[in-house]
Amino acid sequence: MKKQIAYKPVLLIFILFVVSVFVRLPNILDRPLANHNEDATSHVLVTLKSFEEHSISDHKFLPIFTRGGEASANIDNLPTASRSDGKGNWFYTSFPPLSFAVPFWGIKLFNVSIEPLTLRIFNLILHLISACLLYIIVSQCFQERNNDKLSLGILSPAIVAVTVYLFSAEPLWSHSNAYWSLSLAQPIWLLVIFISLKINKIQNIFPPVNLKLLIYLGLFLFFLCYTDWIGYVVSTSIFLYSVASLLFNSFSKPKTSSKKIKGFLGLCAVTLAVPIITILLMIAHFSSVIGVREYIEALFIRFTYRSNSDGDFLRRLLENYILGYGAFLFCILIFIFFLIFKTKHLIKFKKQQKEREQSKQLIQKQLVLLVWLASFPIIENFLLLQHAASYTFATLKVSVLISIVVGILYYRLQSFYKERFLNSVVILMVVLSVSTYYWVNKPSVLRESADLQLYGEQAGDLIRNTISNEEIAFIDTSVRGHLIYYAGRNIVESCAKADCIKEFLLTTSFRKAKIYLTGSNTGSTSEFYEWIQYGEPISYLEAELIENQDIFVKSLTFKAAKHQDENWENGISRNGSGFFVQDQRLLSLLKPGMELSFNASGKHKIDKVSGDQIWLSGNKLDPLSDGYPYYIKAVIHSRFPEF
Incomplete structure (x- = not known):
């Protein structure tokens, strides 16, 4: 008994x-990592992954916050809260x-x-x-x-x-x-x-x-x-x-x-x-x-x-x-x-x-x-x-x-x-x-929010799948552990200007970079959360430092604006061959005569740039297969623009 x-x-x-x-x-x-303090969870996950990717002699089971691979070295994503070991690894x-x-x-x-x-x-x-x-x-x-x-x-x-x-x-x-x-x-x-x-x-x-x-x-x-x-x-x-x-x-x-x-x-x-x-x-x-x-x-x-x-x-x-x-x-x-x-x-x-x-x-x-x-x-x-x-x-x-x-x-x-x-x-x-x-902690609302889909898995997967081991990742806003965990690498944050990119690359042996643009102009935390709240699409540039002097853009990948009315669907014109550009900073790179590649309609040349609209030669685009959220790619060779 x-x-x-x-x-x-x-x-x-x-x-x-x-x-x-x-x-x-x-x-x-x-459920992917999201908000309400899950940046703490993502921080721990980044450290656990870093433990796995570095030798014990490097981290000694101290909270390292540098992912494995040379492309993550020397990137401090915990300013004021971390210190370097002098080998490019940062510790919380x-x-x-x-x-x-x-x-x-x-x-x-x-x-x-x-x-x-x-x-x-x-x-x-x-x-x-x-x-x-x-x-x-x-x-x-x-x-x-x-x-x-x-x-x-x-x-x-x-x-x-x-x-x-x-x-x-x-x-x-x-x-x-x-x-x-x-x-x-x-x-x-x-x-x-x-x-x-x-x-x-x-x-x-x-x-x-x-x-x-x-x-x-x-x-x-x-x-x-x-x-x-x-x-x-x-x-x-x-x-x-x-x-x-x-x-x-x-x-x-x-x-x-x-x-x-x-x-x-x-x-x-x-x-x-x-x-x-x-x-x-x-x-x-x-x-x-x-x-x-x-x-x-x-x-x-x-x-x-x-x-x-x-x-x-x-x-x-x-x-x-x-x-x-x-x-x-x-x-x-x-x-x-x-x-x-x-x-x-x-x-x-x-x-x-x-x-x-x-x-x-x-x-x-x-x-x-x-x-x-x-x-x-x-x-x-x-x-x-x-x-x-x-x-x-x-x-x-x-x-x-x-x-x-x-x-x-x-x-x-x-x-x-x-x-x-x-x-x-x-x-x-x-x-x-x-x-x-x-x-x-509303599960249904969180599942639909940009916080879950864009800040976490979607943005991280994009970075991981579009960057090579020979490139350093840069972004124009602040970075949290979510992005580092899903991207599988550290990212130089709030750095999307030519001088900033050049200065960092010169401290490394790397000369190639991928710059991810979120629509945030200042890199402030408030603008970052505004970005994830409204789901601004990410654009990215492939760039290279030439002869240690100038940053040249080699390609641009971006999305049409998420614009919908009687004349536009998913940012694509219903009446002609044109589309809206979400991030107007990119317009300086898009010139008449430049060739763009679309998801379904293939290659089209730019006929003219009118405000935040791009008009093309040839047949109309397919709003469902070419518009938001599908990517548009342009091959470019020009100096890095002044955003």
Whole structure:
């Protein structure tokens, strides 16, 4: 019978997890990288591909962001956030390296391909592991002495906490589509909390702390610090709690046993030593590739940037909290109202429990430590305000605290309300949270958007299929990891002018280039997102640096405008042999007498250029087979135009 009870919570958690996966399924399967922080996922995928394409001696499992092949060397697509090794490889310096290395090792262990779905499955597994650990932690807190053995029976507050963690809108997304360092840090952080609670319990019952537990704590703190900056915040929170407990027991309780004092001293030593050792090792690790000064300088610059406390960032952070956890924050308010309503009964209930006061004090101490450990890392959101406001996955750490608080309030209310009623409130909040998830991440809308089709696969496939290993890729706008992942190479961003192209080519042994034009004239991020929103067609030029002096255009490939009315279809004239040009910058290259090749109608010569319209000699074009989205190609030999 006991074995059956032990399996019940595991089975129930797994069922809840499977339901949460089905909720996310439309956004998980057969979906290219898109928006809502999937640039973080694409960043990791680029690094995993780079691990595969470079030797270990080159990257040393540090987050390299340079794809394999000489045509990707010396291209920095993470300005201010990366440093070069002097060999043309650029390394990301803003976060510790373990969150990049672990998924790569897992992929190699199971011999699976590096693709978005693989990383999503890995992220889902982390969600399940975190949920199980959260259940054990909350169960341990509400458990009384019981010979220090953890009961594995179904405990409603723990299951409620797990439900909140599985179905909050942000974990639904950040534990599937948006993988970043905090996704891996969550289960390690929960292990640290579990061990800390175990140590705290021993300290309050029969000190001193087992040396083995301190070793485990130090080991997992090390892994946490090497995975995400939250490790240093967590270490600080445990250290402060240990110091406070040490001072309290030393001055308020003079008769406190020396074993208890030694236990807290040991805890202080571990939580102080581990972060120091970890940061020194990490400096040594990065410095072996990019140098000490460069790494420390990069850390300082990124911290200064990420800690920007602009007022709008605070508003956006609060907005992220509401969108990610609004349903269960509302649930907390409801439960608090229920508790206030039953205050008199609560006092009466406490008076009736005097005989169990000692056990209740132990539970209370555990809950105080648990809430402290779960809430302290939120400080990191405000220390790195710009980062937390810009990327919703940075609020993933809040999920643990909210889950625990809902579980604690549920536990308090069990004495006054029927569980069926409380469960109905939780289920209602789950429905509200899932609705929020779908409202933020609409699968059907995303599938139709230019963000998915153009920015991700379509643009990346175009670059990959139209460029050779002897050419450097240039683009006139900013670049994100999506494009680098799908294109299979790094791309020189915001560089589509002759001087810029020439300057870069002269730093390499390459003399040929492909320049991709998106319609963005400034290369700004805002114009880039406008491009992907409205689906501007990509044109591209094949160019070459001649005798290290002039850039000459050899060919131009472009599309007709996506123009539709009674006289035009897909940018092609219904009444004559002509078409609209989308990017008017290209008009300077198109001259009368020049031959153009069309998808279905073959070759036609330009008769005249009138504004943004090109008129041809010969028969009419086919709007369905020659117009947008089919490409038109022109063979050219002229100096690079001044865009």
